[in-house]
Amino acid sequence: xxxxxxxxxxxxxxxxxxxxxxxxxxxxxxxxxxxxxxxxxxxxxxxxxxxxxxxxxxxxxxxxxxxxxxxxxxxxxxxxxxxxxxxxxxxxxxxxxxx
Amino acid sequence: xxxxxxxxxxxxxxxxxxxxxxxxxxxxxxxxxxxxxxxxxxxxxxxxxxxxxxxxxxxxxxxxxxxxxxxxxxxxxxxxxxxxxxxxxxxxxxxxxxxxxxxxxxxxxxxxxxxxxxxxxxxxxxxxxxxxxxxxxxxxxxxxxxxxxxxxxxxxxxxxxxxxxxxxxxxxxxxxxxxxxxxxxxxxxxxxxxxxxxxxxxxxxxxxxxxxxxxxxxxxxxxxxxxxxxxxxxx
Numbered sequence: 060x061x062x063x064x065x066x067x068x069x070x071x072x073x074x075x076x077x078x079x080x081x082x083x084x085x086x087x088x089x090x091x092x093x094x095x096x097x098x099x100x101x102x103x104x105x106x107x108x109x110x111x112x113x114x115x116x117x118x119x120x121x122x123x124x125x126x127x128x129x130x131x132x133x134x135x136x137x138x139x140x141x142x143x144x145x146x147x148x149x150x151x152x153x154x155x156x157x158x
Numbered sequence: 159x160x161x162x163x164x165x166x167x168x169x170x171x172x173x174x175x176x177x178x179x180x181x182x183x184x185x186x187x188x189x190x191x192x193x194x195x196x197x198x199x200x201x202x203x204x205x206x207x208x209x210x211x212x213x214x215x216x217x218x219x220x221x222x223x224x225x226x227x228x229x230x231x232x233x234x235x236x237x238x239x240x241x242x243x244x245x246x247x248x249x250x251x252x253x254x255x256x257x258x259x260x261x262x263x264x265x266x267x268x269x270x271x272x273x274x275x276x277x278x279x280x281x282x283x284x285x286x287x288x289x290x291x292x293x294x295x296x297x298x299x300x301x302x303x304x305x306x307x308x309x310x311x312x313x314x315x316x317x318x319x320x321x322x323x324x325x326x327x328x329x330x331x332x333x334x335x336x337x338x339x340x341x342x343x344x345x346x347x348x349x350x351x352x353x354x355x356x357x358x359x360x361x362x363x364x365x366x367x368x369x370x371x372x373x374x375x376x377x378x379x380x381x382x383x384x385x386x387x388x389x390x391x392x393x
Contacts, residue, residue: 112335
């Protein structure tokens with residue numbers, strides 16, 4: 060696949076990301092401040108992340124499961140993303156070596 | 159959502175400097191996370207330019223990790239855009255709040271700043287405003303070191319001469335999932351999260367086995383979100 064098509068796909072994803080960043084600023088009058096939509100926006104991330112993680116663990120097997128558990132525990136204890144990534148990486152590597 | 163009084167100037171150079179200095183540590187922390195993303199992109203076979211472009215235009219660890227998990231050739235553009243919008247929907251609320259906070263800030267100035275709006279710079283700016291120091295210069299100033307760390311980290315991570323092999327290669331392939339897993343504690347709302355998250359996981363797994371990985375997050379997460387909303391988990 061040619062590079063420009065890959066770049067175009069990345070730009071399209073970037074456009075979606077920027078639409079979210081600018082959308083609220085531009086359309087604040089049109090966005091309801093109460094009701095179902097803002098509630099869904101608040102509740103969505105956690106549920107989306109869980110579904111993504113569950114499907115990813117199913118595909119990745121034990122290393123993904125143990126790595127995810129290590130990342131979650133490290134984040135819950137330290138609240139530092141870099142520590143969670145390091146713990147997850149180590150957990151997945153150890154699991155891949157042993158299992 | 160509260161409106162800040164539009165009395166003081168909405169953008170000052172002093173605010174920029176204050177925000178920039180306050181956010182300097184993010185060059186390191188975002189740099190480390192960005193480097194991890196760079197390693198993951200190289201493992202995926204993306205070119206250096208495409209990897210840096212990804213971190214520049216998408217500029218979101220969450221969205222990049224999710225789209226990395228969906229990446230294939232040819233790229234499933236619609237699914238990736240949808241996943242990116244879904245995972246970044248919180249920015250709608252955040253930028254709407256910024257409009258309330260800076261009603262006197264011209265769009266031609268604010269819209270470019272929003273290109274590098276991040277969770278942390280938004281939180282820092284809101285905290286400043288609550289102390290009576292509302293300043294879009296602070297928003298830009300605090301966003302810049304974060305962007306330098308993330309984009310520069312991606313470039314450095316990609317360029318690092320490491321060739322993962324064996325268990326390390328498995329762990330490197332796991333990194334996008336690690337980004338998402340590390341976010342879960344920040345979203346946990348106590349025991350009330352248990353049922354919707356279980357539903358989201360079960361539906362996600364079922365969808366991954368039938369429609370494929372691309373839709374697992376969107377369908378599973380969508381169903382879980384509905385369960386959360388119907389139960390009133392946010393009130």
